[in-house]
Amino acid sequence: MIRLLxxxxxxxxxxxxxxxxxxxxxxxxxxxAVSPFRDQYSYQGFMNRYGDMSPSxxxxxVLGEARPDLTVSDIYDVYMFAHKEEHLRQGYLSTARGLAFxxxxxxxxxxxxxxxxxxxxxxLIPGQSRAAVFIWIVVRYFLAAFILITASLGMVRVQxxxxxxxxxHFYMVNTxxxxxxxxxCVFSGMMFVAFLVKxxxxxxxxxxxxxxxxxLTGKLIPHISPVGELLMENYWYAETGPEFWRPHVIVSxxxxxxxxxxxxxxxxxxxx
Numbered sequence: 602m603i604r605l606l607x608x609x610x611x612x613x614x615x616x617x618x619x620x621x622x623x624x625x626x627x628x629x630x631x632x633x634a635v636s637p638f639r640d641q642y643s644y645q646g647f648m649n650r651y652g653d654m655s656p657s658x659x660x661x662x663v664l665g666e667a668r669p670d671l672t673v674s675d676i677y678d679v680y681m682f683a684h685k686e687e688h689l690r691q692g693y694l695s696t697a698r699g700l701a702f703x704x705x706x707x708x709x710x711x712x713x714x715x716x717x718x719x720x721x722x723x724x725l726i727p728g729q730s731r732a733a734v735f736i737w738i739v740v741r742y743f744l745a746a747f748i749l750i751t752a753s754l755g756m757v758r759v760q761x762x763x764x765x766x767x768x769x770h771f772y773m774v775n776t777x778x779x780x781x782x783x784x785x786c787v788f789s790g791m792m793f794v795a796f797l798v799k800x801x802x803x804x805x806x807x808x809x810x811x812x813x814x815x816x817l818t819g820k821l822i823p824h825i826s827p828v829g830e831l832l833m834e835n836y837w838y839a840e841t842g843p844e845f846w847r848p849h850v851i852v853s854x855x856x857x858x859x860x861x862x863x864x865x866x867x868x869x870x871x872x873x
Contacts, residue, residue: 647677685767690837693780696753697831700784701816705791705808707749711742712795713804735868739792739861746788750781772839779846783827786853787815789860796864827853 651659651673660668663680671679681688715738754777791808798804815828823829827849830836836846 647680648673651676682767686839689768689776690834692754693776693837694832694834697780697784700750700753701787701812702809704746704749704784704788705805705812707746707788708742708791708795708808709801709805711745712738712792713799713801716796716799731869732865735865738868739864742792743785743788746785747781750784750788754780769839776837779830779850782850782853783831786827786856787812787831789857790815793860793864793867796867824848825852827856 651662654662654673655669656671656673656676657667657669659673660666660671660676663676664683668676668679790811794807794811795804798807815826816832819826819828819830819832823833825848830846830849835841836849
């Protein structure tokens, strides 16, 4: 099994189109998450807007009081520190929306393409059970989704000028782990759709439809649906206790397990 994984990874990373798809997906995800707020929160955007004004004028606009003792650069630092939690929460929400669209490429590419072009047959070689092949597909898919989620989240933190050291360690670890878990929950549903549809382009479209249904579910039952927490800012406050987010965590693990089991049932009974 390990030899099979290493051989397929080596073959894939040697293909330019493989690297191109991954890089393009990551760049588009980060762009969707960051671009609406780049000019508003980035240092360069701040300096472009206020760099020619006097510190007193800028501080009145930004801080609500005249602070002639500060430079424009200092005012930016004070403003970002005062709004650090707001920016972090907005970063989570913005990243989730970007992943909802661009993330549909991942199931189409890592599951739909393999099933659609019948490349699974080449993997079903003597000595490799159907279960082993399924595990390989699922592990590879979730690994790609995890890398995309964490990399996008890290880039957004940089673009929003949020310093992790400004927050309590537990708060940062807790919110980021929850964010990754909820996104993986959505990606598990996309994987199930990919096993159902089986072809890359229809899989991407169906994954987008699934994401819309998940978002609607999150709005209808926000206290249970992990997507509800992804899309609502009030769940990301530092004061939000475990009694509010613990049900989402439990449901996420259940949903991932159910969608993975359902995908296995489909894969096991289908000739490929």
